[in-house]
Amino acid sequence: MSAPRPRPVSTLVLGVLAAGLLAGCSGLLSRHPALVDGARADVAILETTDIHSNLLGYDYYKLKADPTLGYERTATLIRRARQEFPNTFLFDDGDTIQGSVLADYQALARPVGCNEELAVYRAMDSVGYDGATAGNHEFNYGLPFLSQVTGTPMNVDGGTSKRCAGPHFPLVLANVASARDGKPLFKPWALVSKTIEAYTPDGSKLAVPLKVGILGFAPPPILQWDKQKLEGRVTVSGVVEAAQKYLPALEAQHPDLIVAVLHGGLDDRPYTPDMENGGWHLAGVPGIDALLLGHSHTEFPGPHYAGMQDVDAERGLVRGVPAVMGGFFGKDLGVIKLALVRQGGKWVVDKADTHSEVRPICQPAVKGKAPDCVAPDPAIAPLVAKVHEAAIAYVNTPIGDSRVRLSSYFADEGDMTALAPINAAQAEYVRAELPKTHPELADVPVLSAAAAFRTGFGGPDDYTDVAPGPLTLRSAADLYFYPNTLAAVKTDGAGLKAWLEQSARRFNRIDPAKAGEQALINPHYVGYNFDQIQGGIAYTIDVSKPAGERITSLTYDGKPVIPQQPFVIVTNNYRASGGGHFPGLDGSNIVLASPDGAREILARWIERKQHLTAADLEPTSWHFAPLKTRGPVVFRAAAGKQAVAAAAGLNHVRQLKDHGDGTATYAIDLSP
Template sequence: MKSISICVTSDVHGYLFPTNYRDQKEASLGLAKVASIFNELKKDKQVLLINNGDYIQGSPFTYYFAKYQQNEGNPMIQAANEMDYDLAVLGNHEFNYGLNYLQQVIAQSKFPWLAANILDKYSGEPFFGKPYVIREINGMKIACIGITTHYIPYWEDSSNIKNLVFEDACKSATKWVAKVRDIETPDFVILSYHGGLECDPETGEKTEKHTGENQGYQICEEVDGIDLLITGHQHRFITSEINGIPVIQPGDNGQALGEIIINFKTENNNVLIKSVTPTLHYVDDRTEPDDNLIKFMMTNEKEVQEWLDQPMAVVVGDMKIDDPFIARLKGHPFITYINQLQMQVADVDISCTALFHNQSPGFPEKVTMRDIVSNYIYPNTLKVLKLKGKDIKEALEYTASYFILDSEKNIIVNPSFIDPKPQHYNYDMWAGIHYEINLAKPVGDRITKLYYRDHPLELETSYHVVMNNYRASGGGDYTMFQGKEVVKDIPTDMTELIANDLLERKKIEATYDPSFRIVKS
């Protein structure tokens, strides 16, 4: 009996070192720790190492090098080259810093980047060249096809994906699996999909709205010829089987290494698959980071840590976030500050923003760059949309579905914003208008009061509203924003806008102007 191990990382998001960057304590995450696990596995196994996307964006480390050291070699790619990745698949966040930056990254990689369904607008061919690769390992011919969620145009700034067409992931998988089977006659076909599962893998029950963002379950049901489906994007830890196809998803930020063990034997020049077993190797506090990778990258890390500790401004009052639930329920001075800054930069008087994640610490008394990037974790820019009052109300009705009442009439977070993937970033808090959310009302009919400048908001009147580019494109199921006129595009990264504002002001007041209230009756 022979065996091969397919090893997988996904959604590393720039976490190379075992740190969350909010402080300098060691954390149970990071590619350096994953590398230790991988190095042990490959000592006595034949391995193939796959990066399933969202690799070059997501941490202060990647932000620093993308914004300030673009002409230097990309340290994330240097690390990947050092680990001998066999291939990578493009994720949606690979496009966040623009196409030129992405092409630089690909040029520095010693391994191919796959994107079968990302096409050149003019030729109709895969834009990045390689839709799949073939590898011969231990007598087995393996094909790996790379597919990316086609939902990217709903989130990404259009300038970052100019002249690209994102073909439906399931349609593309059907085409390329059949083509590869026919042309290459492989023994084993891997579909590495930077997308997730839209249904529970055990029951088939839908777990999200059918947007097409995640099609893993559909692919397993409809595409013939797949021997293994690698998934990502949702940051989940999954080992399962759908329609006889083994499925794996190894979480995010380097918290686990996925391994799929293929046992097979060869008879009369034919490969006979005996078993395909997915498993996850979790990083923990006992996992030592890989020494070589740490030493190799230490100069880069020190540079980033020094940058993060740059002082920016002093806060008068309290802008720390002790309880993210209460901050969303009642509003918070940090959210007030972000909305006020957005309105100031855009020169409008209505704004919305979100508290992106539950680890957001707010601002301490002395604010550094570390505090900025710990709170504002996405490379967003700003857009001003021309919206009718009815669009604003529809958006508020959607955001009002974030909270529900439990059986004892306590306010809790709607489980649909937590499972299968936390989506706290899709609950917006607005400024420049005043509104009331009544949780006793049915979803879609909860906005019981809505005022602009002390008068009821006119549903047919147009208003200019500033928001981040993700939300302006309709991201997070805010479909009412899709296709709306962009009055103003502010291309400067929001993190940079915050830093510039703090450096100029030197001192900010922790003020809170309550623009909304949530009631239960």
């Protein structure tokens, strides 16, 4: 009998290891039995959206602390939610890198280098994210900047092939692709796996893996809004089409859940591929288990969406799909509490035990007291301290002075002091530049359109208010809130009237015979779409008439405007390319697309003036048609500002009631 052949050492080692692993697995299996039907788990999907680089509770326009906003307080809510829920995933819904003075400083004043991570991403990485998508404002600074700061090489004109410092979490975007090769700029989807706590039907605790797939979407109109930066470089598809295209590949990875991360809101009108807020329709695509929303700068669940078909605006369901939209500017955290139950060997969402909520960083103010806000996360401020101080120094650069108060407190009621400098600067720029490329338009009247970006939507401090005295870059940034570029369009008298009619939708129709209070402002028509046009024109708005029939008098140079009369109107790239759905504005009639930002044009205009006086500003170009009403016509604005209205010549405005939260109800007398 021959001796047994010795096994190689490696085989002996592998055998021992295998035996040990089997023993270990046996122990694990005995402690954590296989999942069976009836097992349950609660998973919290946490969402931030529309942070707009508001990292700290600080107002760069007023140079003071503001505890009612800022990611540093949202981070506190995130940490609390993680303590409350053992199983959490955290996602960001876009509009992250743009929207504050700090953001502009890092993109325009002192652009970050390839090896330098953007401040907002540093802050987010300190908290820890599982994924994010891109919003429309991610594209405002151009594709080269976006490519660099997200650490994403892009095969587009101006894109970088280098992998620079970017966020430490995946960015997904399914509906924006390179025009060169048709490939998405970012990965269309990603998988995130975590071990979660679950419970068997008898209550035994398990530690089991959960695999979540995420699919990202930007609003399709970005190709209009940032046409100058994106046209010919990218293609954009509708959100439903993009979901249908990429869901099969994601589903082939067998995720337990699929979360759609859409930078968009809810619109239940018939679907079109260029729909701005396609969330309602996206919720109808089979395979999506949860929906994250944004862009609309509001909250879901919430009263804004009450009554929308197939939407539960209290529990947070859209066509049966759990959904959330967590506010803006770091004011809130969105939370979807998903109740999962094991059925047929898969995790299924138990809709009856699932709900969404929006958690604010501040509780509402009570009369005489400041808002009750959570404390900031102490880890955030040190991470961004240097760039924060640099941004403050940057906006304090002197550019001139003013003898006029420039305010938007009553921009809806006829105070154009905050808009007149913008209109004057824009018109002067175009009158100088347009003849260089379009000499045939040299004698065409140039008008200018501007809207007040800050009209109280974000709270009682969300107004432009530049006091008489020194002017700085901060003043220009306060007057012109967004980094739009300037654009000019060719139109005629009919187009001008249609433009003004669209703007006048800002107002509700007022019934003169009604005895009770009537609200002047239409809450569904945003303030930044109320364009007010200057340049030698005068017009009247009759709020007793239906929308579309309110411009009852329109003159240029003292004479009635006729439909065929040619005009060039200066606006911004957003409006000229179709933003706001103004009639006749779709980008096709742009005659000047400036590479210069409207804010920079305004700052240079102020520098040339040096001393701004009332003589430099055209008077208000419009007024309300006289209207005798039985009951008061009212609106809401910042409290204690009646003297501001009077100084602007609005003596027919009076404060009725101070609500104790920084706002007040005012009445406006429209009588002859």
